[in-house]
Amino acid sequence: MLKPILTFSLIISMCFLGISQSNQDELQLMQSLYGMEKRDIVAEFVELSEAQENEFWVLYDEYENKRKALGQERFDLLQRYVNDYGEVRPENAENFMKQAIPIRIKTDKLRDTYYQKIKSRTDPVVAMQFYQIENYLSDAIRMELLEEIYTTKKQ
Incomplete structure (x- = not known):
């Protein structure tokens, strides 16, 4: 169990190291690879x-x-953040947060919705396992992002 999670974390780290140079084709490739690897982790x-x-x-x-x-939306928003780094004005910060918070809420709501769907069509233990691994992987991604993006500074 630990080996696939470590492999997944390494892949995510490598993906986000080059976040500021990524283009759409690379993002789609990363999501494709990530989906396959993630599916293996979930299956285990x-x-x-x-x-x-x-x-x-x-x-x-x-x-x-x-x-x-939703990941694409988050990626696009982070790409704009990275491109604008060093020029964060109060109105830019407010605009960024008005977009970031709803994406996080939608992502959490999506996970909650599918927990309920999986629980009703399988059983509560399977749904709980789904929820636990999704939270773990989501938190791992968030930690990687926080380590890779710049700290916000006022202009």
Whole structure:
């Protein structure tokens, strides 16, 4: 269990090291690779019976498609932040936060929604495992981002 998570963390670290130079094609490639690796981690963490497998993976794929769209929004916003670094005025900070907070809320709400869907179509333990691994991976990504982006300074 720990080895796939460490591998995943390494991939995420490498992806965000070059965040300011990334273009759309590279982002799509990263999301594609990340999705495959992440799916392997989820498969190892979530304990499914044969009867639950199909239902879970259908819901998980729906979740991932929606999560990736929100990830694209977050990436675009962070790209603008990195490009504007050093020129943060109060109005820029306010605009950034007006976009960042709703993305975080939508991401958390999406996870909560799919926890409920998975619970109703599989069982509460599977849903809890899904929720735990998604929170863990989301927190790992957030930590990587916080280590890579600049600290905000006033202009």
